[in-house]
Amino acid sequence: MRPGAGRCLTMKKLAIVAFNMGGPDGPDAVEPFLFNLFWDPAIIGAPTPIRWVLAKLISRRRAPVAREIYEHLGGGSPLVGLTWKQVHALESVLGERLADVAIQGFVCMRYWHPMSAETVRAVKAYGPDEIVLLPLYPQYSTTTSESSLKDWDRAAKAAGLDVPTRRICCYPTHPGFVEGQVRLLTAALEEARASGAPVRVLFSAHGLPKRIVDKKGDPYPWQVEQGAAAIAERMQQTGNRLDDWLVSYQSRVGPLEWIGPSTEDEIARAGRDGKALVVLPVAFVSEHSETLVELDIEYKALAQDAGCKAYVRVPALGIEDAFIDALADMVAQVRAGGCDTSAQGGCDRLCPADKRGCPRHQLG
Numbered sequence: 001m002r003p004g005a006g007r008c009l010t011m012k013k014l015a016i017v018a019f020n021m022g023g024p025d026g027p028d029a030v031e032p033f034l035f036n037l038f039w040d041p042a043i044i045g046a047p048t049p050i051r052w053v054l055a056k057l058i059s060r061r062r063a064p065v066a067r068e069i070y071e072h073l074g075g076g077s078p079l080v081g082l083t084w085k086q087v088h089a090l091e092s093v094l095g096e097r098l099a100d101v102a103i104q105g106f107v108c109m110r111y112w113h114p115m116s117a118e119t120v121r122a123v124k125a126y127g128p129d130e131i132v133l134l135p136l137y138p139q140y141s142t143t144t145s146e147s148s149l150k151d152w153d154r155a156a157k158a159a160g161l162d163v164p165t166r167r168i169c170c171y172p173t174h175p176g177f178v179e180g181q182v183r184l185l186t187a188a189l190e191e192a193r194a195s196g197a198p199v200r201v202l203f204s205a206h207g208l209p210k211r212i213v214d215k216k217g218d219p220y221p222w223q224v225e226q227g228a229a230a231i232a233e234r235m236q237q238t239g240n241r242l243d244d245w246l247v248s249y250q251s252r253v254g255p256l257e258w259i260g261p262s263t264e265d266e267i268a269r270a271g272r273d274g275k276a277l278v279v280l281p282v283a284f285v286s287e288h289s290e291t292l293v294e295l296d297i298e299y300k301a302l303a304q305d306a307g308c309k310a311y312v313r314v315p316a317l318g319i320e321d322a323f324i325d326a327l328a329d330m331v332a333q334v335r336a337g338g339c340d341t342s343a344q345g346g347c348d349r350l351c352p353a354d355k356r357g358c359p360r361h362q363l364g
Contacts, residue, residue, distance in 0.1 A: 011102045015128035015163075016094075016331060017119060018087050019135040019148040022109025023070075023077020023288055029112060030066045034059035036111040042147035072293050080114070082286045082318065083107050083136065086327075089319040093328040104128075110148045116155035124161045132331050133167040136285050138177055138227065139205070140170035140343075141220035142357045143212060166334045169359045170219075171344045172227035176326025180317045181231045181280065186240055188278045188314045197276040197309035200244040203228035204263045205283035206290060207249035209256040217356030221249075221259050228282055244275070247282075250299070251290055267299055271306025280314040285323065287316045 024033040038044055038055035046054060070076055087105035094103050104126055108119040123131065133152060135145040149167060156162075171177050185201070192199045205224045212218050225247050232242045250263040263279070270277045279299065281291050295313050303311035317323040333345030341359045343350035351358040 011100060012130065013102045013104070013126065013128045014098070014335075015123045015126055015131045016087070016090065016103065016105045017108050017123065017131065017133050017152070018083055018090075018105060019108050019110065019133065019145070019152070020079060020083050020137070020286065021144070021288075022112040022115070023079045024066075024112055025076045025080070027067050027070070027075050029076065030070060031059050031063040033112045034062055034066060040111070040143075040147055042143045042150075069289050069293050072297060073289065077112075077288050078292075079286055079288045080107060080109060082288075083109075085319055086136065086286065086324065089324045090327050090331070093324055094331060097328060097332060108148070108152065110144075110151065116148075116151045117159070120152070120155040120159045120161050124159055128163055130335070131163050131165040132334060133165060134327065134331065135168065135170075137283070138170065138174075138285060139172045139220050139223035139283055140351075140358065141208065142216050142218050143208065143220075145169055146357070146359070165340070166337075167341050168330050168334055168345060169341050169343055170223060170350065171326065171330060172223040172350075173230040174326045174330065174344045176322045176329060177317075178227070178230045178234050180320040180323035180326070181282070181314075182234050182238065183320065183322065184314050184317070185231065185235065185278070185280055186238070188280070188312045189240065192276040192278045192310045192312045195276045195310035197274060198244065199278060199310075200246075200270050200273070200275040201232075201242050201278045201280060202263060202266055202270075203231070203245065203247045203280050203282040204250050204295070205247065205281075207252050207258045207260075207262070209254075210259050211256065213259060217354060217358075217361075219351040219355035219358045221247075222351065222355060224283060231280075231282070250294060263299065264302060267302045267308065268306045271303065271308045275308060276310035276312075277303055277308045278312045278314060281316055285317045287318070291316055 024030045035055050038058045044051050091103055091105045106119050106123055137144040228247045232245055235242050248261050248263040248266040249259050252258045300311050330345035334342045337347050339347035349360040
């Protein structure tokens with residue numbers, strides 16, 4: 001037996017499951033990916049038969065446009081590969097901090113492979129002693145984190161995966177998340193200021209229909225705003241004050257009223273105001289179609305047409321050191337914290353009492 005082998009055999013095994021939305025891996029996957037998205041009751045709350053028909057109709061209608069979007073990305077989304085890079089970076093950091101634990105990371109996507117059922121099978125085959133569920137959505141929403149975690153619970157129950165499990169619900173103002181954004185924003189500001197024009201910063205997040213926020217008490221927009229304010233405050237502490245910034249929401253589709261202001265409208269206003277524009281995708285930690293196509297191509301063209309003096313997009317966090325360290329901190333903290341669902345790794349509730357969609361509210 002090699003030295004240390006006996007100790008390794010007795011080490012506890014920790015599985016970390018990283019969740020994200022997912023994306024089609026090729027042109028043929030675009031329509032089924034869209035169907036899975038609109039079939040989710042967290043997205044369309046209609047009764048099952050009606051929801052199925054709507055999901056079929058919407059996905060068929062939107063597929064040609066979506067395929068054109070993904071053509072800019074080689075035919076499919078890079079999200080799964082980028083998420084694996086984040087998982088491997090997290091494994092490396094945690095491996096240094098938790099020397100007495102064997103750690104393996106897994107990726108679970110909500111609307112395309114690897115989805116909950118297949119990831120549950122992989123985790124079960126690993127045979128962990130404990131599981132930490134880690135949504136890569138910084139801000140909690142009933143349409144993202146809650147939907148992903150509910151689908152995981154369903155698949156785990158069906159597969160008989162019964163292992164002590166803790167979950168991190170959100171981290172919109174975690175110091176490491178904020179610090180990573182500050183580092184990337186600082187470089188983007190320098191580039192925009194070279195234009196000589198006054199700079200406006202848009203913290204752009206994916207939008208939500210207003211009825212979801214009102215009906216469910218969804219905490220997402222409140223958390224987006226808190227995170228943007230924390231980044232602006234940290235910028236001021238570093239001596240790089242943001243004199244002009246606001247939160248806006250992108251990716252609006254359909255006839256429903258969405259939360260605002262819209263990023264498109266704010267780009268047009270920045271042009272009228274003679275501003276150089278910096279756009280930070282505050283709700284996305286990985287590059288995908290909403291950043292690489294919507295922000296980098298479509299919204300950049302809008303900014304040029306609107307007369308913005310510059311248009312600089314801040315990269316998604318990816319494997320930025322401060323962000324990966326933040327994820328590691330939260331994993332370690334939730335393992336030691338004594339609560340099954342945690343905001344930013346701790347047991348205290350983050351959201352105000354009126355945010356009924358907050359998981360801590362649901363737990364009582």
